Amino acid sequence: MIQSCASKSKHDAYASYMDDVDTIASQSTNNGKATVTALTTPGLTLSQMVSRLRNIAAREQQNVDAAQGLRPPGKLRVEHGNMIEALQLRVSGVNGLADTFQRITASKTSGSDTESAALLADQAQRLLASDVVWDDLFRTPSMTQLQEDGISGVEVPESHFLASPDLIVGTHAMSLVLQRIGGASTGGTPVGRHGTNIVSTAALPTGVGGASKVLQVGTLNTVTTSSSLVFQVTIHNGGDSQEVQIPVTLTIARPAQQGGPITKTATVQLIDPATDATVTFGDLGQVPFASQTTVSVDVAAVPGEVTKTNNSAQYRVIFSLPQ
Numbered sequence: 001m002i003q004s005c006a007s008k009s010k011h012d013a014y015a016s017y018m019d020d021v022d023t024i025a026s027q028s029t030n031n032g033k034a035t036v037t038a039l040t041t042p043g044l045t046l047s048q049m050v051s052r053l054r055n056i057a058a059r060e061q062q063n064v065d066a067a068q069g070l071r072p073p074g075k076l077r078v079e080h081g082n083m084i085e086a087l088q089l090r091v092s093g094v095n096g097l098a099d100t101f102q103r104i105t106a107s108k109t110s111g112s113d114t115e116s117a118a119l120l121a122d123q124a125q126r127l128l129a130s131d132v133v134w135d136d137l138f139r140t141p142s143m144t145q146l147q148e149d150g151i152s153g154v155e156v157p158e159s160h161f162l163a164s165p166d167l168i169v170g171t172h173a174m175s176l177v178l179q180r181i182g183g184a185s186t187g188g189t190p191v192g193r194h195g196t197n198i199v200s201t202a203a204l205p206t207g208v209g210g211a212s213k214v215l216q217v218g219t220l221n222t223v224t225t226s227s228s229l230v231f232q233v234t235i236h237n238g239g240d241s242q243e244v245q246i247p248v249t250l251t252i253a254r255p256a257q258q259g260g261p262i263t264k265t266a267t268v269q270l271i272d273p274a275t276d277a278t279v280t281f282g283d284l285g286q287v288p289f290a291s292q293t294t295v296s297v298d299v300a301a302v303p304g305e306v307t308k309t310n311n312s313a314q315y316r317v318i319f320s321l322p323q
Contacts, residue, residue, distance in 0.1 A: 013073050014146060014154045020070050021083065024063045025159035028087060031060045032127070032161030035094055039168050039177055040244040040270045042303065046105040046181060053098035060091045075145050082137035086130045090161050093126030104178070113178065120174040124162075128169050131160050167270050176242035176272055192240050194304035198313050199234040199276055201250075201297050205322075215295065215315040225289075225319045230282040233297050237271045243302045244270045250281045252317075253294040262287065287319045 038044070038052040064087045072080035100119045135158075142156045167173065201215045205226040215221045223229075231250055237243055245267055252262040266279035287293075299311040 010073075010149065011151055011154065014076075014149075014151050017070065017072055017076070018154050018156060021067075022155075022157040024066055024087070025157035028060060028063050028090060028159050028161060031056050031063070031090070031094075032163070035097075035127070036162070036164070036167055036269075039097075042180075042244050044181060046101050049181065050098045050101045050105065053094050053101070057091050057094040057098065060087065060094060063087050064091060075149070076142055079138050079142045079145070082133055082141075086134040086138060086159075089126050089130035089133065093123050093130065096123030096126060099123075114171065114175065117174040117178055118171045120177070121169065121171045124165075124169045124174065127161050128165050131162060131165075134159050164269075173272075180242045180244065192304075194239040194241055194243065194302050195307055196235045196237050196239075196243065196246065196271065196299055196302060196305070197310035198297055198299060199236045201295070201313065201315060202232045202234075203229065204232055204280075205229045215317065217313055217315060219316070220292065221315055221317045223317055223319050224322055225287055226322060228282070229284060229287070230280050231284075231295070232278055232280050233266075233299075234276050234278045235268060235271070235299055236276050237273050239302075239305075240273050241304075242270065242272050243268075246271065246302060247300040248279050249296075249298045249300075251294075251296045251298075252284065252287055253296075254288045258286070258288060289319050289321065292316060292318050 034056050035053065038049060038056065044052070064084060067080075067084045067087055070080065097120060100116065100123060104113075104116050139156050139158060146152075146154055146156070162169065168177065203213045203215065203221075203223040203225075205212070205224055205228065213221065213223055215223075233248055233250065235246070235248065247265055247267055249263065249265045251264075254261055262284055264281040264284070266281060268277045268279055271277040293316075295315045295317045297313050297315075301308050301311060305311075
């Protein structure tokens with residue numbers, strides 16, 4: 001009986017601690033998303049970028065303070081210290097980005113300055129390192145310790161500050177960020193070539209039955225559907241600048257008596273020059289069967305785009321059930 005009570009007490013101590021860590025982990029992950037959003041928001045000036053990053057760093061410092069106030073189970077003291085270090089790297093990295101942008105603003109450094117991009121990339125590396133520290137020096141050894149102590153039913157939280165590191169990590173990525181915000185920093189209009197075009201629209205019935213199908217304009221496309229049918233739209237950046245936050249809308253025409261058109265919108269967060277990006281549309285609901293309809297795709301124009309005729313496409317489609 002005494003052993004049973006001791007085991008429950010140990011389990012509760014781990015569970016309570018990990019619940020507190022989970023709150024911090026979620027808030028920190030959200031701060032990471034906010035950081036990438038700030039770096040990929042069109043139209044921000046350098047000074048506005050600095051302000052946003054300072055606010056994010058302040059919120060992340062609150063996570064550091066909260067973590068320092070926790071009392072971990074004795075066997076997780078080292079891991080707890082590593083978790084705090086991961087959070088501190090995030091504060092340092094975001095503040096470092098803000099400091100670098102502020103220096104660029106003060107010196108009126110050109111947006112294409114390789115040195116400035118390298119300095120920004122160094123700070124982004126701190127954010128990437130924080131994810132490695134969290135995974136390798138906090139989460140993994142904590143899971144091992146729980147297993148050694150025979151504790152089940154307690155999850156060790158994940159927290160990734162950079163869900164897509166390639167968006168901002170690296171000198172090349174930061175050079176493109178600086179090039180993009182260079183015009184905004186002076187209130188100027190975009191220069192050079194800007195624009196995207198639709199490469200393809202594919203129906204991907206990922207369930208049992210049906211085959212993937214790239215839709216063709218000017219012909220009737222038969223799409224075998226399923227409950228997990230998705231459409232994947234690929235767009236290409238044909239300009240010479242990075243573009244961000246591009247809304248893409250897919251519309252399936254449907255009679256009013258069946259609920260009217262099905263409309264879905266997704267966003268291409270970032271697309272570099274001369275590269276492709278894809279967005280996926282799922283959860284389509286009940287598509288119209290056995291009668292011809294239209295699937296339309298529209299890609300919002302980016303600032304400075306001149307040619308917009310290739311930003312939209314209409315496909316004649318008939319949906320059929322798997323045989």
